[in-house]
Amino acid sequence: MIFLLNPHISFISLILSLHFWGFFAHQLINRVAVFSLPPELITFYKPHIQFITEKAVNPDRRRYAVAGEAEKHYIDLDVYGDSALHVLPVFWFDAVEKFGEDSLRAHGIGPWAAYLTFTNLTKAFEKKNKDAILRLSADLGHYLGDLNVPLHTTKNYNGQLTGQEGIHGFWESRVPELLSGNFSLWIGKAEYVDKPQQAIWEAVATAHSQVDSVLQIERELSKSFSEDLKYSFEERNGLTVRVYSREFTEAYNFALNGMVERQMKNSIKMIADFWYTAWINAGQPDLNTDDFTLTEVEEVLNPDPKLKVREHN
Numbered sequence: 001m002i003f004l005l006n007p008h009i010s011f012i013s014l015i016l017s018l019h020f021w022g023f024f025a026h027q028l029i030n031r032v033a034v035f036s037l038p039p040e041l042i043t044f045y046k047p048h049i050q051f052i053t054e055k056a057v058n059p060d061r062r063r064y065a066v067a068g069e070a071e072k073h074y075i076d077l078d079v080y081g082d083s084a085l086h087v088l089p090v091f092w093f094d095a096v097e098k099f100g101e102d103s104l105r106a107h108g109i110g111p112w113a114a115y116l117t118f119t120n121l122t123k124a125f126e127k128k129n130k131d132a133i134l135r136l137s138a139d140l141g142h143y144l145g146d147l148n149v150p151l152h153t154t155k156n157y158n159g160q161l162t163g164q165e166g167i168h169g170f171w172e173s174r175v176p177e178l179l180s181g182n183f184s185l186w187i188g189k190a191e192y193v194d195k196p197q198q199a200i201w202e203a204v205a206t207a208h209s210q211v212d213s214v215l216q217i218e219r220e221l222s223k224s225f226s227e228d229l230k231y232s233f234e235e236r237n238g239l240t241v242r243v244y245s246r247e248f249t250e251a252y253n254f255a256l257n258g259m260v261e262r263q264m265k266n267s268i269k270m271i272a273d274f275w276y277t278a279w280i281n282a283g284q285p286d287l288n289t290d291d292f293t294l295t296e297v298e299e300v301l302n303p304d305p306k307l308k309v310r311e312h313n
Contacts, residue, residue: 023057030056036272055138065301072113125282153208190276
């Protein structure tokens with residue numbers, strides 16, 4: 001949760017100050033996932049690990065500049081009722097036929113968008129398009145990471161419906177930033193995923209099952225912390241901002257019984273498995289047959305203030 005004390009900051013600067021430090025978890029997750037790949041892949045990915053790490057945040061940047069991007073990061077399962085996971089079709093075209101594309105997009109298309117990115121990555125492997133492989137791998141890591149965050153699966157995504165504004169950034173940014181140095185994030189070797197679409201929905205179901213705990217534990221813990229103990233002030237990009245204190249963050253993480261660490265590990269495992277599976281499905285192309293220099297073409301992302309983007313820091 002961040003409160004800017006400088007009222008003169010521009011819209012674009014506001015976006016950058018809010019999100020650049022909040023990208024920490026996505027970058028860490030993508031980076032760690034590389035080390036679970038088999039030798040045939042790690043010899044390709046590791047020399048470009050900085051790209052995979054840094055570009056893990058591009059989908060978030062895109063939310064402010066590209067129409068249709070924002071809804072790829074979440075799905076509001078509770079909009080569809082208690083039986084959402086049984087009501088919603090696993091396959092995109094079945095879902096469109098049942099609910100209509102506009103309705104689906106209004107409540108998030110995360111699971112279907114992640115699978116489409118996975119299929120595009122598979123095609124990039126088939127063509128041995130190394131630039132596209134790295135770009136899509138970074139994107140896929142972001143989307144899968146988002147779907148493992150409980151608050152990306154609910155319409156109460158920032159606690160705004162329960163008077164807990166700021167809990168989204170607290171859970172997915174502040175806790176990892178302060179405490180991930182003590183997390184054990186090694187998840188073993190990547191494994192083949194037989195049914196990728198179903199695996200995505202299973203991850204969403206696991207994340208969604210923890211929404212009540214995310215909210216309830218923060219609400220109960222707040223009763224034992226005064227405002228001056230719950231929050232502290234830090235310098236961020238030349239600004240003084242109010243953040244959740246280390247003491248409150250540590251107490252919340254303890255009360256969650258390792259949930260954030262567990263979901264980060266689930267994300268890392270899933271990302272490594274999906275990169276590996278895309279490569280297998282593409283016929284295990286040899287990507288190490290010649291010298292390769294990554295063509296780093298920066299996406300031109302000009303923020304469009306007309307776009308409706310969920311704010312959750």
